[in-house]
Amino acid sequence: AQSVSQHNHHVILSEAASLELGCNYSYGGTVNLFWYVQYPGQHLQLLLKYFSGDPLVKGIKGFEAEFIKSKFSFNLRKPSVQWSDTAEYFCAVNGYSSASKIIFGSGTRLSIRP
């Protein structure tokens, strides 16, 4: 079955700490991968996406993610987090055969201590 697994439900970090949020997916065929972010009181926003090409993708606000096809993973990273990064982060996937249907993970809540 098609699915996305996010390993951490809640991550708490201090400012300037490095961040890595895990994401693994199960999906046959060609895929797109996404990280969406939802800041408190705001709507879901696209943070970054992988369609093809360089497996290391850079997004907004200093975030990056690496697609490792052999591990079916798309982990999100940031070298130094800020208090304003406090949000819920969702990993997601869609496939060439069903591009309209994005499958989301259950999300990781990130709390940054100032």
Place this chain on the structure above:
Amino acid sequence: GAGVSQTPSNKVTEKGKYVELRCDPISGHTALYWYRQSLGQGPEFLIYFQGTGAADDSGLPNDRFFAVRPEGSVSTLKIQRTERGDSAVYLCASSESQGFMDIQYFGAGTRLSVL
């Protein structure tokens, strides 16, 4: 420009009642999607429109749920005989077309509470 607009932002209803949730997509976007997000979960796909027609309604949980998009722009998600388990945030998204590379842009959602 304006993003995806959803109304109302909050809806409280009683078990057994009928509700309608509205979505106004980004101007010019031909594809429109509905998702449902339960507490502690990620969004789950419900239905997708390309133009006026529902191209994929495989995510609708049962026949109490129905959606329309009569003029290819605004869409309404309709829920009959609401149940407490329908309580969730209902999200709408739109994209320029329905291509593999198209990005879906999400609205703020309607929080539905069924008492």
